[in-house]
Amino acid sequence: MGKLRVFEVIFDGDDIGVFQSGEVIRGFIKIVLDEAKNDVRGIQIKFVGEAYTHWSEGSGKDSTSYSGREVYFKEKVICWGKGKHHVGASSLSLESGEHHFPFSFQIPNVPLPFPFESPMGWIRYKVVCKIDRPWKFDHHTERLFTVIGIPMDLNQMPHARYPSRAESSKTICCLCCGQGPITTIASTDKGAYVPGQSIFVSGTVHNNSSRSIVDLAVKLIQIVTYFSSGRSHTTRRTTLVKDKGPGCGAWEVATMDWKPLVIPSIPPSGPQGCNIIKIEYQIQFVGGISSTNWDAEVIVPVTIGTIPLHPTSYTDPSAVVIDQPSSIANVSIVPASPLPSYQVACGGLREIPSKSGHDYTFGKLMYAPQYPTYNLPAQPPSWNPTQPPQAPGSRQAILQLTGH
Structure with missing residues (x-):
């Protein structure tokens, strides 16, 4: 040696x-x-x-x-x-x-x-x-x-440019007397992103109870499922990025307006080509309820890809051009994607x-x-999260996940 x-x-x-x-x-x-x-x-x-x-x-x-x-x-x-x-x-x-x-x-x-x-x-x-x-x-x-x-091109995913939304309600009991539900709503500005980009999260907790909401928390979570040769499996959840905001008192409303979460260097959703490891991502929006073991919580799934949306898709998703001009021999020009590091x-x-x-x-x-x-511009959405834009021709443009 x-x-x-x-x-x-x-x-x-x-x-x-x-x-x-x-x-x-x-x-x-x-x-x-x-x-x-x-x-x-x-x-x-x-x-x-x-x-x-x-x-x-x-x-x-x-x-x-x-x-x-x-x-x-x-x-x-x-x-x-x-x-x-x-x-x-x-x-x-x-x-x-x-x-x-x-x-x-x-x-x-x-x-x-x-x-x-x-x-x-x-x-x-x-x-x-x-x-x-x-x-x-x-x-x-x-x-x-x-x-x-395998490249994951967000431009090939119809849901990528449109917001995702989730809503849930929870009723707590105090001295056996039911109180009004605590309703939690969260939205993301898009449905899919690439590392380096910011996920903008807007969330609201309507607190119709006598308990206070201690604080609001938003997290980007990675869920990895591992499979054995016999197809047994186990799952591990890891918080990658998190941030907090103020809560509210009883019978009040706590709001978080477009909190940005910068996506770190992480693998894309999948990964495609591997049958024993599956990777998924979600946004968790939580309101901590005082003096209980419960939280007001919603989960919004998001997709992480490797090729970002073209620049025309970074702005208001409702401003999508449906009809392309046909004057240049019906040839449409697709903007080049920025190069990653x-x-x-x-x-x-x-x-x-x-x-x-x-x-x-x-x-x-x-x-x-x-x-x-990617190093992409981070601009919070200009639209109201309670009235998100919808995909052209779609009956249900927003992902609705309701839990009770």
Whole structure:
């Protein structure tokens, strides 16, 4: 180990490690030795794309473990020397100094999900490199990278440009005497967004009770469902962004007007192409009721995509042009979408343990996926949330979710 000073995977170009299906990954393995190593049989590279889930339920003897796995690609190559199964494979000498071993690999040109990391499951794409030494411990290093998954174009989603709305009512009892319902209503300015954009939330709690509303809270929540090979499943909810506003007294109304929630770098809804991890998003609007264990709450589902609405769709959704001019040979010009930057997932880098159980040669392997993120103007809607615009020709433009 003392002879090996550097052992790492480097990608050509800007080395940010973001690729797409069908693209050829090019790079090299960099090895720096303080002195010659005479015990090397070969240098092996493996390219892997896979998803994995794992969790346990119960405790002690009653504990049951569940897991699932999907493999999208796996390819192994020898970039120097020989493999252990080669006839007559023997140790070779790797001289001191710096060595570069180039590689190339074409990602399969098939739909692939975006990478994802969590304690209960992940979707990963990686380059695994091994210095094979007969009768000794091998040296290992890994490099994880991002594959741009299946694009989710909001312009192809009819509901994306129109608001979503939810309403619920809750009746509380005091000394066995029923009181008027507490009615909670929440709206979002659109039904779908991209990371970097702001979700504008408007909400109202009509408090027809003698209890006060302590405060109002709005949250962007990620719901991830993990499936095992046997199709058992478990769900985890994570609050990504939250904010608060003032409540109100008894028999009053508490209002939150177009509170912006900036969407961090997160994976899109789905992810498409993966059958063991499902990701969904929702806005939770809550009014905390004093001196009770209950909340006045509504849930508004939202979709997170990867390609934003065209600029003409950022303004008032009611101002949609239905009839296109037909003077230029019936050719309509579609505005170009802005280009994203790729930002590290919210939550930042996390340590990825070695699957093989071997220590990485140079400290911990830290990694986070990167997702397309946009810098878009944030303008609150100009329309009244109680009278949202409706989609042309739609009988029910607003998503209505009523709970009792």
